[in-house]
Amino acid sequence: MAKKIESPCVSICQLNGDLCIGCGRTIEEIRHWKAMKRPEKMKTVKRADERMKKIGS
Template sequence: MAKEIENPCVSLCQLNSELCVSCGRTREEIRKWRGMKRPEKMATVQRAAARVKALVKKGGKRQGRD
């Protein structure tokens, strides 16, 4: 059986409009997480990581993982 995809939540929710600046997921992705299938979760985690990387590169401070 395939390993469960770990939720990227770092328990420091800070929504900036539609995006959590702590984990990188959109409000919609957070809401749908539990119902997502494995491939959807994998894609969400990859998108979230890219968003966080872009935020850090832009100079935005991320709490919880700095």
């Protein structure tokens, strides 16, 4: 069985527009996380990571 994809949430839930500055996910991504299948979660984590890198620079 494939390893579970953990949520990128770091319990710093603060929104700037529709983006969480704690994890980099959008409101919609956060809202739909539990219903997402593994491939969608993997894409979401990657996009969130890319957003966080942009925020950090």
